[in-house]
Amino acid sequence: MAVILARLVFTAILLAATLLRLRQAMKDSSDRPFGPTGMYATHSYEAQFDNFTRDVRIALGPINASSRMWPIVRGFPLVPIILRDGEVLVTNHIRDKVAVKAADHARVRDVVETIRTGLDLVQSEHLPLKLESDLPVLLMSGDSSGCMIKNKFDTFDYPRIGWSLPSPAKYGQHWCKTIPIPSYEIWHSFRKKSESRDMQFQKQSKMYPWSRKINKAVWRGGTTCNPIYKESSSFLNDISNIPRGKLVQLSMLHPTLIDAAFTKFNQEYEGREEELRNTTILKKRMPFDDQMKFKAIIDIDGNDWSSRFPMLLCTNSVIIKIEPDFIEYFYDELTPMKHYVPASLDNLTDVVMHVMDKDNEVEMKRIVLAANSWCRRKMNAKQIALDMIQQLRKYDTALDEYFDRHMLSRSTVIAEVINGTDSLEQL
Known part of the structure; x- marks a missing residue:
């Protein structure tokens, strides 16, 4: 009987110690800005951060690297571009896709060419249109902006760039986070007049x-x-x-x-x-x-x-x-x-x-x-390129507002995104 009682006491002590360690681990996890993996979080505002970081990391990562398709995020093609010190940077598998002569790849080539032309103009003409360095730009490369006009639902809860925006006059303002940019059609039609x-x-x-x-x-x-x-x-x-x-x-x-x-x-x-x-x-x-x-x-x-x-x-x-x-x-x-x-x-x-x-x-x-x-x-090519930079500045501002709204540090987010990328190359 004494042996059985001793075993029960030992089991109770072991269980109490295990619960104590688990409680401390949960407390430590809630004190960190990132979850246990560096991507998964606990608080509601951290969950928002998780959405942004995870989606950018998926787009920048080697997923579908051997496919001709762009990275698919939440069911939509999302092309990641990093702007750093006046250069346009992409991962090597994105660079390889841009080199392929296909219609959907030409869209991204034209956007990159427009951005590069605009950045060169800003520098050569000393225009006050500077962009933050290490700016992750997410391009919706398909026809859709990710904003569903039927129920006014934005598939993504953070800013990105795309070709269009639901008409505010018809569907209201502020619910869609897409920042429209000069489309590949515009650049392709007017760049070589x-x-x-x-x-x-x-x-x-x-x-x-x-x-x-x-x-x-x-x-x-x-x-x-x-x-x-x-x-x-x-x-x-x-x-x-x-x-x-x-x-x-x-x-x-x-x-x-x-x-x-x-x-x-x-x-x-x-x-x-x-x-x-x-x-x-x-x-x-x-x-x-x-x-x-x-x-x-x-x-x-x-x-x-x-x-x-x-x-x-x-x-x-x-x-x-x-x-x-x-x-x-x-x-x-x-x-x-x-x-x-x-x-x-x-x-x-x-x-x-x-x-x-x-x-x-x-x-x-x-x-x-x-x-x-x-x-x-x-x-005309010059104005279209400058308009591209102007829209990217709006995207940059919207990104800052997003970080502020969710109490996130821009530098921490950017570091998490950039540092999680294997390699970036100039395009």
């Missing part, structure tokens, strides 16, 4: 004079749309359920006002040309400049933002902008009825009639001139 804007505008006026323009609004494009419009069970069988499909349907109903047509059936509609031919319009692709044969050109969103909008503002036709779900970095600089004519799919026919009305010709020409003036000032 050999002729001046004035020469371009003179050439356009000669080739497509207002007096010879067709009294219609034109549009051409593919069957793309944001996922929010694909939730209807009938969207596959009724192409008019997507915005671009409704636009083409309006053309079928009002052919004297609107010349809108699909040039290809892609994404979910791919391979269904014969099946859908009788319910919509399919035409050959129209060269970009040939759109200026029409008095008005319609611009409408696709998967996300409309990347051709700034290019259209450089034409000598009136741009009718369908209310967008997503906007680019420059959108606040533009004024409806000064630089473009706003419309919705509900009032489009009335808007087109207004644009075509002979009594409004002076007003329409004035809108074209204002759009061209904006184009002359903004759509």
Whole structure:
């Protein structure tokens, strides 16, 4: 009996000692800014830090290094770039991917080229546009910004850069943390313009004079749309359920006002040309400049933002902008009825009639001139590169605000991110 009692006492003492050590270990862990692995934390604000650090480390790490794809974080391609002392740095596996000649890789190459051009301009012209050293820049390289407009949900709770932002006028402000930058489309279209804007505008006026323009609004494009419009069970069988499909349907109903047509059936509609031919319009692709044969050109969103909008503002036709779900970095600089004519799919026919009305010709020409003036000032390689740096400064500021909001030390976070990276190379 004494032996059994002694064993029970010993077991109780051992259990008490174990619980004491466990309690002390939990206390020590809660006192550290990082969790036991250096990545996992305990407090709510530390969990936010964990999200940022973990996601950046995943993007910078060797995950999918042998794949042609970019690192996938939370279901989205996220490309990490480090800016340090005027240089653009990436990991070696990101550098190898950028070297591959593929369309999605060209996006990142163009962004890097824009950043490098902007950094060189800041240095050579001594401009007050400095960026913090060792700045981790996270680029959403796909079409999506990670912000879901259906329920106003941001997949990421920290700043990153991308091509567009949900329209504040339509979906409200501040909930999406993406900072829009000049897109690869903009840089690719304007970086190597050999002729001046004035020469371009003179050439356009000669080739497509207002007096010879067709009294219609034109549009051409593919069957793309944001996922929010694909939730209807009938969207596959009724192409008019997507915005671009409704636009083409309006053309079928009002052919004297609107010349809108699909040039290809892609994404979910791919391979269904014969099946859908009788319910919509399919035409050959129209060269970009040939759109200026029409008095008005319609611009409408696709998967996300409309990347051709700034290019259209450089034409000598009136741009009718369908209310967008997503906007680019420059959108606040533009004024409806000064630089473009706003419309919705509900009032489009009335808007087109207004644009075509002979009594409004002076007003329409004035809108074209204002759009061209904006184009002359903004759509050139130097200004695009400087705008890139300006947007990166906004990203830098947003990152500081994020750190402050979650009581995080910027230097500690940056050190955790950079020090966890095997190697960084200049791109």
